[in-house]
Amino acid sequence: MKELIKLEHITKNFGNLRVLDDFSLTVHENEFITLLGPSGCGKTTILRILGGFETADEGKIFFEEKDITDLPANKRNLNTVFQKYALFPHMNVKANIAFGLKINGKSQKYIDDKVDYALNLVNLKGFENRSIDKLSGGQQQRIAMARAIVNEPKVLLLDEPLGALDLKLRQEMQYELIRLKKELGITFIYVTHDQEEALTMSDKVIVINDGYIQQMGTPEEIYNEPENAFVADFIGDSNIIGGTMIKDRLVKINGHEFPCIDEGFGNNKLVDVVIRPEDVIVRERGAGKINGTVLTRVFIGVHYEMLIKSEENEYEWLVQCYEKYDIGEKVSLDVIPSNIQIMNKPTSSDEEAIDLDI
Amino acid sequence: MTSKKALATPFMIWIVAGTIIPIGAIAYYGLTDRNDRFTLENVLAIGNSVHLQALWLSVLLALISTVICFLIAYPLAIIMKNSNFGKRGFMIFLFILPMWMNFLLRTMAWQVLLEKNGVINGMLEAIGLPGQEIINTLSAIVLGMVYDFLPFMILPIYNVISKIDDSIIEAAYDLGASTSEVITQIYLPLSVPGIVSGVNMVFIPSLTTFVISNMLGGGKINLIGNIIEQEFTVSSNWNLGSGLSLVMMLFIVVSMIFLERFDKTGEDSFI
Numbered sequence: 001m002k003e004l005i006k007l008e009h010i011t012k013n014f015g016n017l018r019v020l021d022d023f024s025l026t027v028h029e030n031e032f033i034t035l036l037g038p039s040g041c042g043k044t045t046i047l048r049i050l051g052g053f054e055t056a057d058e059g060k061i062f063f064e065e066k067d068i069t070d071l072p073a074n075k076r077n078l079n080t081v082f083q084k085y086a087l088f089p090h091m092n093v094k095a096n097i098a099f100g101l102k103i104n105g106k107s108q109k110y111i112d113d114k115v116d117y118a119l120n121l122v123n124l125k126g127f128e129n130r131s132i133d134k135l136s137g138g139q140q141q142r143i144a145m146a147r148a149i150v151n152e153p154k155v156l157l158l159d160e161p162l163g164a165l166d167l168k169l170r171q172e173m174q175y176e177l178i179r180l181k182k183e184l185g186i187t188f189i190y191v192t193h194d195q196e197e198a199l200t201m202s203d204k205v206i207v208i209n210d211g212y213i214q215q216m217g218t219p220e221e222i223y224n225e226p227e228n229a230f231v232a233d234f235i236g237d238s239n240i241i242g243g244t245m246i247k248d249r250l251v252k253i254n255g256h257e258f259p260c261i262d263e264g265f266g267n268n269k270l271v272d273v274v275i276r277p278e279d280v281i282v283r284e285r286g287a288g289k290i291n292g293t294v295l296t297r298v299f300i301g302v303h304y305e306m307l308i309k310s311e312e313n314e315y316e317w318l319v320q321c322y323e324k325y326d327i328g329e330k331v332s333l334d335v336i337p338s339n340i341q342i343m344n345k346p347t348s349s350d351e352e353a354i355d356l357d358i
Numbered sequence: 359m360t361s362k363k364a365l366a367t368p369f370m371i372w373i374v375a376g377t378i379i380p381i382g383a384i385a386y387y388g389l390t391d392r393n394d395r396f397t398l399e400n401v402l403a404i405g406n407s408v409h410l411q412a413l414w415l416s417v418l419l420a421l422i423s424t425v426i427c428f429l430i431a432y433p434l435a436i437i438m439k440n441s442n443f444g445k446r447g448f449m450i451f452l453f454i455l456p457m458w459m460n461f462l463l464r465t466m467a468w469q470v471l472l473e474k475n476g477v478i479n480g481m482l483e484a485i486g487l488p489g490q491e492i493i494n495t496l497s498a499i500v501l502g503m504v505y506d507f508l509p510f511m512i513l514p515i516y517n518v519i520s521k522i523d524d525s526i527i528e529a530a531y532d533l534g535a536s537t538s539e540v541i542t543q544i545y546l547p548l549s550v551p552g553i554v555s556g557v558n559m560v561f562i563p564s565l566t567t568f569v570i571s572n573m574l575g576g577g578k579i580n581l582i583g584n585i586i587e588q589e590f591t592v593s594s595n596w597n598l599g600s601g602l603s604l605v606m607m608l609f610i611v612v613s614m615i616f617l618e619r620f621d622k623t624g625e626d627s628f629i
Contacts, residue, residue, distance in 0.1 A: 053528050073531040080532045086525035090547045099543075100533030151533065 001028035003065075004187055005050070005155065010059035012045055012211075019045045020211040023059070027155075027189060032181050034190045036198040037208035038234065043191045046208075047157050050189065051080045064154075078155040079148035083163060085140045087132045093119075093143055094128040100151040118146035121180065138169045145180065155187045162197065174200050195235045199223060207231050228343055232274040239280070239317055243273040243342075251342060254312045256289040258335060262342040272343045277305065277318040279339035282325060288332030292317060294325050308333065388600035400601020409585060409602065413609075416581040419496065420564035423503035427511040427560045428553070430504075435516040435552075436545060450516070453509050465502055465573045472498055472574065494576035502570040503560075510559035518552030519545065554621040562610055582606060 005027040012020040019042045027033055035043040048054040050061065052073030060069045068076060079100070087096050094115050101111045119125050122142035127135075135143065141161060148156055158177075162170045178201055181188050192198055198205045199219040207214040207222060207230070215227045226232035229240050243253040248263040253273055265271055285291065292308040295316065299305075304324055308317045308331065317333060325331060391397045403409060438446050456464060471477045472493040479489035492498055522545070530540045546553075568583035575581075582602070589599030 051528075051532060053531075073528065074534045074536060080529070082525045082529055084523065084525055086523060086529040088526060088529070088544065099530070099535075103534045103539060147529075147533070 001030065003027075004029045004031075004063070005189075006062040006065075007046070007050075008060045008062070010046070010049060010056045010061070012042075012049065012054065012056050018211060020049075020056075023211060023213070025206065025213070027187060029154075030185055030187055032178075032188045032190065032201055032203045034192060034198040034202035034205045035208055036192060036195060036205055036234075037214075039193055041208045042211040043193075043208050044159055047080070047159050047189065047191050050155075051078065051157050052076050077153055078157055079151050079153040080157040080159065081141075081144050081148050081161045083159045083161065085144040085161075087140055087143060087147070089132050091132070092128070093124075093130045093132070093135070096132065096143060097147045097150055099147065104151070114150045115146075118150045121149070121183065122146045122176075137165050138173065141165065141173065142176075149180070149184060149186075153186065155189060156184075158188060158190045160192050161190075162194075163192075170197075177201055199235070207234060209234075225341060226274055226343065229272050229274075229346060232272075232341070232343070237277050237318055239275045239277065239315075241273045241275070241315060243271055245269045245271045245342060249337075251340060254290050254310055254315065256312075258289070258340055259337045260340040260342060261337050262340070265342060265344070270345055272345055274341040274343060275335055275339060277320040278303075279335060280308075280317055280319040280321075281334045281336070282306075282308070282319060282321050282323065283332045283334060285330045285332050288334035290317075290333040292331055292333055294327050294329045294331060297325065297327055384600045384603055386600075387596045388602075388604040391597055400598045401604055403598055403601055404605045408580075409582070412580045412582045412585050415496075415579070416565050416583065419500055419503065419581065420561050423500050423507065423564045424511075424557055424561045426500070426504050427508050428556065430508060431511040431515050431556065432553075434512060435519045435549075436541070438516055439520050439522070453512050456505075457509050461506060462569065464506060465570055468498075468502055468505065469493065469573050472501075493574060494578055496575075496579065498574040499571050499579060499581075502574045503564045503567065506570065507560040507563055510563075511556040514555035514559065515549060515552040518549045522548050551621050554617050557617060558614060561613070565610070566606060 003026055005025075007023060007025040010020050010023040011018070023042070023046065025046070035046060037043045045054060049056050052068075052071065052075075056069065060067055062068065063077065088099065091099070097115045097118055098111045101114055106114070115128065116125075119127060122145055124139060124142050124146070127139070127143075132140065132143075141164075144161070161177075162173050165173060174197060177188070177190075181201075190198075190201065199222070202219055204216065205219055205222045206216045209230050215222055215231045217225075222231065222235055226235060226238075232238045232240055241253055243251050245251050245262075245265040245267070246257065247267050248265075249260055251258050251260050251262075251271070251273060281288065291311045293311065295307040295309050297304055297306045300320075303320045303322050306319045306321070306325065308319050309315070310317060310333075319333070388400050389396060389398070391399065404413065434449075438449050441449070469476075473479070474489065474491070474493065476493070478492065483489055526548075527540060527544060530544045535543065566583045568581065568587040571579055571581045571584055577584075586599050586602050586606070589595045589602065
């Protein structure tokens with residue numbers, strides 16, 4: 001795939017606060033790339049620098065190998081879908097969508113055709129003359145998309161576009177966005193703090209915290225092989241436990257030795273171990289390695305979610321399983337080797353796990 | 359219902375005593391002669407060439423002042439919206455500051471500045487330039503109007519502009535609009551309610567002022583406000599003064615209705 005956008009060593013401060021520090025990123029043509037991170041991590045700032053609404057203090061931006069660092073927003077061949085849609089309240093639907101085309105001096109015929117096409121694409125045919133305040137949130141969202149894509153940008157920047165919608169609509173719009181991306185064949189750069197959105201839609205997820213890239217990869221890589229505790233904790237629920245790597249393919253957790261599939265960490269080295277709650281196997285007492293007592297249990301749809309307190313060291317395991325165990329019941333836990341993910345201990349505070357869920 | 363009506367009592371008393379009775383009195387004086395007989399003479403006196411000329415001059419000066427105020431206030435409001443919080447507060451403070459001083463004192467200060475042997479001419483002469491005839495000219499009156507009424511243009515416009523979401527402006531740039539296109543196609547249409555309020559609040563007092571024209575026009579330039587004032591004070595002809603006032607009221611109401619037509623949102627309505 002061809003390189004489309006390149007951010008090189010971008011640094012940005014707001015006052016004394018360093019939001020981005022030496023941030024570099026390459027975006028390829030026709031990618032659905034998601035910048036994922038907690039609020040304040042710098043992901044929106046990256047998007048705003050790309051859109052031309054903020055200037056980087058240091059670093060360069062290249063678009064198709066041309067330096068666009070100092071190019072103003074109205075000269076860039078990319079369009080933005082804003083968080084709060086930012087539709088023009090004094091114009092109707094059609095005038096909103098046609099705004100960019102009119103500015104660029106397109107003929108009325110071309111504009112009419114394009115508006116038709118865009119409304120069709122976002123499933124809002126016949127809405128031309130509606131006023132903006134008569135639209136629901138989801139409809140405004142679609143109009144904002146339509147307004148951006150009629151200009152045929154090479155890249156669409158989306159700043160948490162589904163953030164203001166309710167859950168059901170959000171899930172619907174996720175499929176809609178994937179479809180749009182396929183039909184348009186352009187690059188989407190998507191900013192969100194919602195890990196589910198990131199995993200469902202993206203070709204590539206970039207997990208950001210404190211202005212640094214924590215991990216970059218496909219949704220599967222990010223979920224199954226988190227590189228550090230922050231990523232493991234931020235993407236989905238997980239148990240992050242301190243352990244000791246005894247030798248290659250053998251790790252000690254909670255005083256018990258578990259075979260695993262990771263190598264190259266060295267012998268008798270302290271590590272962090274990630275085990276997803278759905279990967280913990282609950283058995284009758286004695287049939288597993290770690291003994292524990294069920295502390296809490298909630299039914300969350302397909303399965304039960306439990307906290308099981310380990311008897312050896314008081315660690316509370318987050319466990320998801322289909323069988324029902326009673327609170328207070330004594331059980332044993334086990335994990336198969338391929339579900340144990342070993343990570344190096346964090347070297348800087350930036351990678352420190354943060355307590356977001358549970 | 360009754361308790362709600364009771365709540366309105368102080369306001370009703372105020373409206374009756376402060377607005378309805380005086381307007382009734384003006385209407386009565388304006389539509390009668392000295393012998394209390396009904397006549398339209400006082401109203402039709404606006405057709406008198408002296409009065410017509412004064413009205414025309416008043417409208418002209420009020421329009422010029424309003425346009426100048428707008429041209430100063432509008433770009434300023436946009437700049438204030440885009441400046442950081444502390445700076446913005448300071449700028450608003452600077453514009454409100456003169457309003458803390460008495461209106462008459464401020465106008466008098468201009469008199470002292472503009473006088474033939476005043477501060478400005480003194481400074482001009484000190485650097486070897488000839489003194490200018492500034493006081494008692496139309497320009498001096500316009501200057502006074504702009505100075506006195508500018509805050510009333512800035513505040514309502516700033517109020518509306520500051521509420522325009524930044525992302526709407528960014529969206530316009532994002533879609534390729536230049537700064538002038540953003541101003542004409544986004545800022546202006548979205549700030550119509552503020553502009554209408556501002557224009558009302560500058561145009562009407564400028565149209566009816568007699569103090570500014572008295573002090574900076576040296577009594578030689580008669581605006582319609584001066585003529586009405588003189589009918590009440592110098593000529594003691596309350597009937598003619600009231601008749602002309604009625605015409606002015608009608609004139610103002612008509613111009614406000616005309617202005618409100620621009621304001622489709624119906625907010626900040628004055629009528």
